[in-house]
Amino acid sequence: MNAPTPMIRLTTQRQIILEELAKVTTHPTASELYDMVRKRLPRIGLGTVYRNLDLMAESGMILKIEVGGTQKRFDATTDNHYHIRCAICGKVDDIDVPVIEELVTQAAAATSYHILGHHVEFTGICSTCQKERHGKAAS
Amino acid sequence: MNAPTPMIRLTTQRQIILEELAKVTTHPTASELYDMVRKRLPRIGLGTVYRNLDLMAESGMILKIEVGGTQKRFDATTDNHYHIRCAICGKVDDIDVPVIEELVTQAAAATSYHILGHHVEFTGICSTCQKERHGKAAS
DNA sequence: CTGCATGCAAACCGTTTGCATCCCC
DNA sequence: GGGGATGCAAACGGTTTGCATGCAG
Numbered sequence: 355m356n357a358p359t360p361m362i363r364l365t366t367q368r369q370i371i372l373e374e375l376a377k378v379t380t381h382p383t384a385s386e387l388y389d390m391v392r393k394r395l396p397r398i399g400l401g402t403v404y405r406n407l408d409l410m411a412e413s414g415m416i417l418k419i420e421v422g423g424t425q426k427r428f429d430a431t432t433d434n435h436y437h438i439r440c441a442i443c444g445k446v447d448d449i450d451v452p453v454i455e456e457l458v459t460q461a462a463a464a465t466s467y468h469i470l471g472h473h474v475e476f477t478g479i480c481s482t483c484q485k486e487r488h489g490k491a492a493s
Numbered sequence: 494m495n496a497p498t499p500m501i502r503l504t505t506q507r508q509i510i511l512e513e514l515a516k517v518t519t520h521p522t523a524s525e526l527y528d529m530v531r532k533r534l535p536r537i538g539l540g541t542v543y544r545n546l547d548l549m550a551e552s553g554m555i556l557k558i559e560v561g562g563t564q565k566r567f568d569a570t571t572d573n574h575y576h577i578r579c580a581i582c583g584k585v586d587d588i589d590v591p592v593i594e595e596l597v598t599q600a601a602a603a604t605s606y607h608i609l610g611h612h613v614e615f616t617g618i619c620s621t622c623q624k625e626r627h628g629k630a631a632s
Numbered sequence: 633c634t635g636c637a638t639g640c641a642a643a644c645c646g647t648t649t650g651c652a653t654c655c656c657c
Numbered sequence: 658g659g660g661g662a663t664g665c666a667a668a669c670g671g672t673t674t675g676c677a678t679g680c681a682g
Contacts, residue, residue, distance in 0.1 A: 447606070
């Protein structure tokens with residue numbers, strides 16, 4: 355109702371981008387996705403990937419995750435859920451913590467903004483990075 | 494206790510950056526801060542602002558807010574609190590919603606990451622931007 | 633045939649970095 | 658005098674954009 359869902363045409367490159375994104379549970383950056391897609395569509399341009407990722411995010415087909423870190427990441431799962439980002443390697447994973455809907459209500463009462471949504475981002479150290487620095491406690 | 498607080502030397506430029514940051518309740522970007530500081534220190538370089546901002550964030554004197562949007566923002570208030578970002582103009586404000594400490598406990602149980610912290614970011618439309626689009630409902 | 637989508641490359645913008653100089657200790 | 662801090666400018670990485678061509682409707 356408030357999201358017009360512009361209904362974009364599903365071109366070959368859009369379809370493949372979507373498929374590749376749906377294939378992984380990680381949350382790839384645009385250039386990671388570019389590399390994945392290029393294996394099937396060698397002549398695709400980075401610009402096309404960016405353009406279509408943005409377009410699909412706007413039309414609600416995918417989620418653009420704007421968390422900390424330098425690059426934006428994308429997610430084929432569009433229902434609200436939270437993320438955790440490794441402070442060392444920057445990897446982003448889903449985290450299975452119940453979404454707190456009351457937060458929006460609370461926020462609405464506490465601000466003059468018209469609330470659209472919320473997102474929780476945890477910061478941590480992933481198991482891989484933990485192993486790589488085992489024993490470096492006090493430094 | 495877990496933050497070594499490396500105790501950096503408080504040079505003139507660091508002091509002034511800190512003062513200017515503390516002066517405002519908004520969460521300025523590096524270049525906004527640069528403009529503010531330049532009024533008092535006309536010869537300061539953007540690089541110095543970035544370097545010192547990072548340094549001060551590392552030593553826990555200020556907070557580097559890594560939220561959505563293209564630019565990082567800085568906050569003189571270092572205790573944990575949540576933010577709301579305007580989806581239109583990108584402005585970031587504090588929001589007075591109680592910090593949910595249990596989230597960290599829940600998260601710890603749900604992941605193999607070693608949790609460091611969490612942050613909640615609301616998205617909304619600030620009152621200024623609301624006014625500027627009053628009546629544009631159905632496009 | 634017409635217009636949107638693409639590939640390509642250049643432009644952009646925020647941030648980082650190398651280096652010579654400067655200043656504090 | 659020595660080491661960190663600064664100013665400056667160039668480099669960088671991610672993203673966006675302009676334009677000529679291609680392809681689907």
